[in-house]
Amino acid sequence: MKKVLVLGATSAIAQSTVRLLAARGASLYLVGRNATNLDAVAKDAATRGAAKVEQQALDLNDTAAHEALVERATQALGGLDGALIAHGVLGDQKACERSWVDAEQVLRTNFLSAASLLTVLANRFEAQKAGTLVVISSVAGDRGRQSNYVYGASKGALNVFLQGLRNRLAPSGVAVVTVKPGFVDTPMTAHLPKNKLFASPDKVARGILRAADGRKNEVYVPGIWALIMLIIRSIPEGIFKRLKL
């Protein structure tokens, strides 16, 4: 990935990935909601060696703006050969249970806006018969649990969407990489008590680039989550529904 569009560039995982891409001398088009914070990330990337950094402040829930956004990014970088979809919200499960407005917000940001962006990007990458789409999903999408099933559903839907897209784009040589991080120590999880399973954004970022370079299909980062989720998925539903997970 040499010319990369980064959606949700101010997220902790995206920032770490941007640093690694910048150190490789990639050209970057960064998108985030807060212009001031985005500016700091852009300066950081430029100082660390990115060949070119362009930025645009945008609320990605505005799906009507996606087509123009991708066009602008392509123009600015003189083409696109990679995209990282890293924006998302954790949401408050309890609030989502009480109110559809809250639940819809999580589904809208994590699934609908990502699906919209992927539609635009997929058509372009398919036409140019090259490119890598990297999407940050979550282990939470592997099985619905009472503690965060709205967030989990948004990521689960995203995973299925990506599977189909991968299937569709395989003949055109476009890679679709689903990244499933476990717990990551970021501002999104600042309120949660930390344990040994929490990985640093830097570690996750290295896993993301490894997966992108290797044009992998679905990866768990860190790898231990493949085993953990295998076990979680294997628990029969009759037992699972009585667990407090």
Next chain:
Amino acid sequence: MSDAFQSWGRFPRAARQAAHPIVWQTDRLPATSGTLLPYGQGRSYGDSCLNEGGTLLTTATLDRLLGFDAATGVVRCEAGVTLDTLLRLAVPRGWFLPVTPGTKFVSVGGAIANDVHGKNHHRAGTFGRYVRRFELLRSDGSRRVCSPEENPDWYEATVGGLGLTGLILWAEVQLRPIHNPFVLTETVPLENLDAFFAVSRESEPDHEFTVAWVDSLARGRKVGRGLFYRGNFAPPQFDGLPLAKSHLSHGSGLAVPFDMPGFSLNRLSVAAFNALYYRANVLKRGQRLQHYDPFFYPLDAVQGWNRIYGRDGFLQFQCVVPHATARAAIQEILERSAREVPSFLNVLKTFGGVPSPGWLSFPRPGVTLALDFANRGERTWRLVAELDRITREAGGAVYPAKDARMSAESFATYFPQLERFKAYVDPAFSSSFWRRVTVAPAVQPAALPLQEGAPLPAVPLRSSL
């Protein structure tokens, strides 16, 4: 509340402090009824980076590089960026830190707040002299860009201001050019303290970097026996070396994985280490070319080296004594330590007369000595209190960033601009250190001026262990 944020000396322990990560320059400071204190990499040794009962504003996530001008060597970055990150950026482009402490794992904000010094103080002065500008966020929400020209009083209060004047958001630092990442160093054996003064005097005009390691158990006429290191950045004839590949992460595989049992550091092992160190290094006398990393940061090669002191941690004591009284005071400090509580590592250097802009800056003309003591409770505290007294009587000062024990009386004596500084302390900011050294002696037993042999009140100090 967590035990995760401690000082490098791990003494005193602060058990009840909350952490609030600062992620963006646009963040607001948290509303709390308690006090706030910026916390970077926790490389201060005592309690100046602790805020028992309050909140730490952690800056590890405020770590973006904001710009670097390869032509002028000016770097701009957020306050949580470490010197290590700056070196990775600057060295391949032919620049180096103007002043560096003995570890590269400190944040830029911390380097400013403690106005750190290095082996080139006799020539360059302190880190603060090279900080062109920074932005300070106060708890009332106000933001000030500070420099020698803009808000100069805030600038001078904050350089060396121990993080008490507000939160530094970003800073601009002037780097110095280098031809390559190598230092031409020379090791000169020292017989005693007189030799140190002679070699120091002779070395300073021609050497940018000078420092001495001193055998901590040498006594009598041998006090001051050690090794003098002096060096300069290597000249341009080494320019053929590939700069881009010059960042060497030496020793990154070494780490202390757990607390060493407390008994592993005793008089015998300290003596053995010091004797071995002398023999091993005296053989390396003469000139050699060395990569900057092991020259400036020998201890960084062992991650978490502070854990060799065990769970009870250690105390570092660093003082500076004016030239006029240095000979006698340094001799007395070294002898008392050798006799009562052996120090693991002794470092001796002369400070020059280059003034710092900081009101509370520690370096001043004279001789500086740093000692490391495993924390053995009262015996250690009593000795350190005595060393504080000797320093005070010699007209010197103790370094707040290395301190866990100085008295309030000493602090006021060491920093004559203290009253002026107090007006610039943010009303919401405080630290364990600040409360310890500014409360009235009658309220805080730990701050009582100590007489030799006087029993030390142990209870209030122990309670935090």
